[in-house]
Amino acid sequence: MSTGFERWPLIGRTKERATISRAIADAHRRPVVIRGAGGIGKTRLAREVGKAFNGTVFWVRGTLSGRHIPLGAFAAWVDPTVTDPLRRVNTLIETMTSDRSTLVVVDDLPRLDDMSLFVVMTLMHAGHVAVIATVRSDDPLTPTSAEVVDHENAMLIELPGLTETETADYVFAGLGAPASDELLASLFHRTRGNPLFLRALLEHSRDTGDLTLSDGVWISAGRPSLPDSLSAMLANRCESAGADVIDVIDVLAVAEPLPVPVVAELTGYGAIERAERHGFVATGGTAVHPELRLTHPILGEIRRASASVRHSRLRGQIARALAAAPGTSSMSGIKQAVLALDAEDFDGRDQILVAGAHAALGSTDLALALQLCAAVRSPDRSVQSQLISGYALSLLGQGDAAEATLAAVTGQAATPEEIELIALVRANNHVWTRDRPDEARSVADNENLRPRTAATISGILDALSGRPCAVLNALDGPAFSGVPPLGEVLRCWAMVIATGETGRVHDLTAWAAAGYAATDTPTTAHHRSALTHLHAYFCCLLGDPGTAGRAVADLADIIGFAPGLPRVWLTGADGMLGVACGNISLATRLLDTALRGFDELGAPPFMWIPFCLERAEAAAMAGDRATLDTLITHLADHAHGAFGFLRPRIDLLKAWSLAWQGAVTAAIAVALRIADDARTAERVGHEILALQFAVRFGATTCVARAELLAESFPDLPRAVATAAHARAVGDAQKLDQVAELYTGFDLHTCAADAHAAAAIAHGDQGRNGARLTALENLARTADPRGIATPMMTAARLSDGLSARQREIVILARAGASNKGIADKLQLSVRTVEGHLYRAARVLGEPVRTGRRH
Structure with a gap:
């Protein structure tokens, strides 16, 4: 993009230009922030550096009119076909980082919207992308823009006036x-x-x-x-250029950048050409979608200060012109609505406001969606605007306000589709934000609802309450064709829970895929994270963390670099995978990070409860009894009606606590009771989990049931492994084999307990060498992953060796010499010999037997 002002030379910036060029050419590119007064030459300096850059250059500019539009500064590179706001951000960043030699110049950084600022921050962290940002000294910094300016690795260039x-x-x-x-x-x-x-x-x-x-x-x-002022001088220059040139400047002062055809419709191409010759405007964007901008923001400020009444009228004209332009995107819809918000009243204004509010909701800019809806005056648009407002309020956690808004408009709905959508949003609000499932049930009982809508609401309530068979009977059929995306998401949500609970792994995969397809719309995209969590949760429950990991990885591809709740949710999902696979140390770090993130964002309980449960189980399997008991109490204090399906997992935490207290018999009894309750409700997944807990602690009364489940569900890894474990209790050799089976399924905490049980059984049968081998296998499985269970404690206390003796024996059996052991442990050789002698007395056999263990 070139400007008429560039006919003037770049003088007195040799040092700064060289410094910036070195910073962005370095292998570890440093972001550069150029700060100075308006008109001091920040933009020109950045542009000259960009001209000399050997690579791809993206020119991004912040404007006052674009500050309210998510990703507005990056509109030229946003794919309009991507409706998911999370995927949109990720795709944009991939575009800007795909070339290893890329420079992104951000002009007037404080005037970017928060989402664009997040993209800039991500690019700064990318390392291989060069970033130059300009900042006017008198522009106030928001917390987000201040974070970018104060980036720890950024080079700050204060640009003075010329000497x-x-x-x-x-x-x-x-x-x-x-x-x-x-x-x-x-x-x-x-x-x-x-x-x-x-x-x-x-x-x-x-x-x-x-x-x-x-x-x-x-x-x-x-x-x-x-004239004594810059404003007066530039105003005189504009006046002398002619009224038609002023028209072009005024249009751009209201809403730059704008598509060239839109500006031409309002002013004419001849006026644009004359404005360009005078150096007031410049063309940017792409060859397919050219855009027009002012060459300097001061021009816009001058015109906004002197023609405010005219600009109010222009806002409406520009909004209509944008709405009539072909290929309108959601970002353009938001821009039209923001213009209409401050414009004089005009025909079609409310339609533009509602469309913009819908787009803002899809972009998760909930505050803007509410602001736009509040400005709608036409009764014909009242239902749509109130529905959007209620949805936004619910997502913001303001459940009572959302219900009041939605209830007030329920009787005004004119079509079955509007009635259906209002009912679905109300029910969702009752279930999650308000934690009042009974009121959601009353919405389903509304006689004016279509049967499919009532069935969907009842189905999600049954699923969340732990009644999977009722869900399968109600929601699986052709009667649901043509439901709106939100209804389809909720139906798939219920079916994922129901098929996961009943162990129907292939149906689980199919319903999850259908749900993911239904979330590929602006108003349902935010449900993707929760749906992925449910899919991954039941894969983990059934013993398939590999499939769960792929589901979470797909979500990561969509979320990419998006900030806020999506990123926190993804961190929590990764922590859940760590618990399932037995990577307890990693899981603990991830879940702690996620829970802190939810707390910092003020997230309501229904968002963090599932991850609090996973963190409690991580504590149980790390031997962190204090944290386990604290989180059990925390979950009890924040009981939520939407998580009835998680009750077996929450109750198993109490069994873990009993086991750590030494009351193993009581812990087994609790687990078997949970299994019986799950069996009655045909909740196969949770029944298998509870039976597995009991078997891990030595229960011998559930072999027949475990074998029947394995026979009925041969494609469920946890069912197969639990049956093998139940048959092996007390049989040391079989327990060794069970541990290998668990390892093959990536269920390492279960493998650790099988190794521990094998060690105890070998010791009870006098096979001290085999016991030590089992303990070595236990250490290899558990120690690197931070696993520590009551069964492991029992196994390590039963071998009669001290911790130092066990460490020396393991090294000796691995082939280390006495001197090698002494050097490794910083002991004398005589001390090592003494430990080996006493260990042999305890074990009843020489430590080194000639066999490799």
């Missing part, structure tokens, strides 16, 4: 001849070396004849016609 010598060079290079000493002194006094001020002052004075060339030197005629 007197540089001012003289600037005049000579721009006007082709030197200025007199008197004129230079006056210019420097008035401009303090501000290039924009200088340029405007010189061009104005030359155009009015106040500057004359005498004997090859520019002098001032001395007439007192020079």
Whole structure:
């Protein structure tokens, strides 16, 4: 993008230009922030550096009018076909980071919207992307923009005005001849070396004849016609360019950047060409979608200050022109609505506001969605605007306000589709935000609802309450074709729970895929995270963490670099995978991070309860009894009606607590009771989990049931492994094999307990060497992953060796010499020999038997 102002030279910035060029050319590219007064030359300096950059350059500019539009500064590179706001951010960042030699120049950074600022911050962290940002000294910084400016690795360039010598060079290079000493002194006094001020002052004075060339030197005629302010000078330049040029500047002052055809419709192409010749506007964007911008934000500020009434009328005209343009995207819809918000009333205004509110809801800009809906005046648009408002309030956690809004408009719905959508949003709000499932049930009982809508609401309530068979009977059939995306998401949500509970792994996969397809719309995209969590949860429950990991990885591809709740949710899902696989140390770190994130964002309980449960189980399997008991209490204090399906897992935490207290018999009894309750409700997944818990602690009464489940569900890894474990209780050799089976399924905490049980059984049968081998296998499985269970504690206390003796024996059996052991443990050789002698007495056999264990 070129500007008319670039006909003037870049003077006095040699040092800064070289410094910035080195910073962005380095292998570890440093982001650069150029800060200075308006017109001081920040943009020009960045542009000149960009021209010399050997790679792809993206030019991004913040504007006052674009500050309310999510990703508005990056609109030229956003794929309009991507409706999911999370995927949209990720795709944009991938576009900007795909080339290893990329420069992103961000002009007027504080005027970017928060989502665009997040993209800039992500690009700064990318390492291989060069970023240059300009900041006006008088622009107030939001917390987000301040975080970008204060980036720990950023190089801050404070750009001063030109010196007197540089001012003289600037005049000579721009006007082709030197200025007199008197004129230079006056210019420097008035401009303090501000290039924009200088340029405007010189061009104005030359155009009015106040500057004359005498004997090859520019002098001032001395007439007192020079304006004292930059604003007045630029305003005069605009006036002298003509009314049609002012029209172009005014349109862009309201809403830059704008598509060239839209500006041309309002002003004419001839006016655009004349404005470009005068250096007031420049063309950017892409060849397919060219956009028009002002060459300097001061031009817009001057016109906004002097033509506010006219601009109010222009906002409506621009909004209508954008709405009529082909290929309108959701971002364009938001821009139209923001313009209409502050415009004079015009035909079609409310339609634009509602469409913009819908797009803002899809972009998760909930505050903007509410603001736009509040401005709707037409009764014909009332239902739509109130529905969007209720949805936004519910997502913001304001459940009572959402219900009041939705209840008030329920009787006004004119079509079955509106009635259906209002009912679904109300029910969702009752279930999650308000924690009042009975009121959601009353919505389902509304006689005006279509049967499919009532069945969907009842189905999700049954699923969340732990009644999977009722869900399968009600929601699986052709009667649900043509439901709106939100209804389909909720139906798939219920079916994922029901098929997971009943162990129907293939149906689980199919319903999850259908749900993911239903979330690929602007108003349902935010449900993708919760649906992925449910899918991954039941895969883990059934013993298939690999499939769960792929589901979470797909979500990561969509979320990418998106900030806020999606990122926190993804971290929690990764922590859940860690618990399922037995990577307890990693899981603990991830879940702690996620729970802190939910707390910092003020998330309601229904968002963090599932991850609090996973964190409690991680504590149980790490031997962190204090945290386990604290989280059991925390979950009890925040009981939520939407998590009835998680009750078996929550109750198993109490069994873990009993086991850590030494009451193993009581712990087994609790687990078997949970299994019986799950069996009655045909909740196969949770029944198998509870039976497995009992078997891990030595229960011998559930072999028949475990074998029947394995026979009935041969494609469920946890069922197969639990049956094998139940048959092996007390049989050391079989327990060794069970541990390997668990390892093959990536269920390492279960494998650790099988190794521990094998060690105890070998010891009870007098096979001390085999016991030590089992303990070595236990250490290899558990120690790197941070696993510590009551069964492991029992196994390690039963071998009769001290911790030091066990450590030395393991090293000796691995083939280390006495001196090698002494060097490794920083002991004397004689001390090592003493430990080996005493260990052999305890084990009843030589430590080194010639066999490799």
